[in-house]
Amino acid sequence: MATVSLGTTPGGTTPVGTTPGVNTPDSEKNDEFQEHEKILSPDFLSTAQITDLLTEDVDGIQEKLRIFLNFKNLHTHLKDAIILDYYVSGFMWAKGMDFSVTQYSKFMTLLDMLLHNLRTLHMSLEDSIKWFGEVMAEIGPRHSQKKKEWNIFDVKQANAIIDYLKISLFQHYKLYEFMFYSTREEIVIGTEVGKMIPNIFQIHMERERQNFLRMKMTQ
Template sequence: MGTTPGGTSPAGTTPEVERDAEFQEHEKILSPDFLSVAQITDLQAEDAGGVQEKLGTFLNFKNLQTCLKDAILLDYYASGFLWARGMDFSIIQYSKFMTLLDMLLHNLRTLHMSLEGNIKWLGEVMAEIGPTHSQKSEEWNIFDVKQANAIIDYLKISLFQHYKLYEFLFYSTREEIVIGTEAVRRSCFLTFRLLFLLGFAT
């Protein structure tokens, strides 16, 4: 077996090319496109009801009165934003956190990622945007140790604890549209919300 020439990788790429590829990969991690700076700033000025209302507009949820899925997803994002407010995040931290919430749902809904797979993905992402002792990665560090641990704890008692319910929400063979009175829709929504809140009590 021949040896790899110095200064190149086994694939024949140079260290400089590998560093460029690594930088581009980091640039893709939690791209701050989910909510704009203007939208985050606007939401910061709102109370809980205003956050939910404006997020519904920003995320183009048009069927909140009849679609249980839209109502639950809006609650997922609004609850996350309000939790982040309690953490006193900066704008960039809000941006990364909200995009993290969206990517976790994308993994579940589009990639059909298992709970174990999504937890592993989260660990890999937090290793990139969380605290590190590597000087070359300082520009990518967004959260300190306390914040990173808090984010993981929040996800444990929100999305991850109720993963099966979210899987049902996305994978159900029939459209989860509640046709009927507002009382019926509210009852179904509050049932899911109660299950979510129980996570905070455990």
């Protein structure tokens, strides 16, 4: 394995006043900050994409996210329709929370990584909740008591995110697992769980949208 020489310039010389291989308090602080910056990185949506989506209504958000996710025909692809609703509902919920662009970015990336952990890494519900808790400890208020400049969400926002993930993902975790891990034939021909998937997700997503609309009307 090749070794990397620390403390040297591209020309191979060491800048005056520094010692190779020795960590100063400032360098340790910088390393810690860089590690923190890796939390929920890379971003699922860019700043420009988030800013653009904020100008749209729910139909516009759905269409632009559909294009971004490269979903072709939602009428014949139940899985794609459910995944799209997952992201759209999350974005609409965040819109109701009046997040900053940075908070939108971290929240949408959090949604994406939770789905990735389930879909690709086959993470169990227990492991997913544990991972989620560790991430919230980094970006939420408990961590910010030590590093206030790293605060992304305050206590109220962090609790709201936890509550939202409980009802939007964790409560339906087994259904997501069935959707991702079962073959298409099992869902089409299939079991009682397969028959439940469309109805449960449609009811849930419609409820989320109605809650958002009611909240906007009272503002």
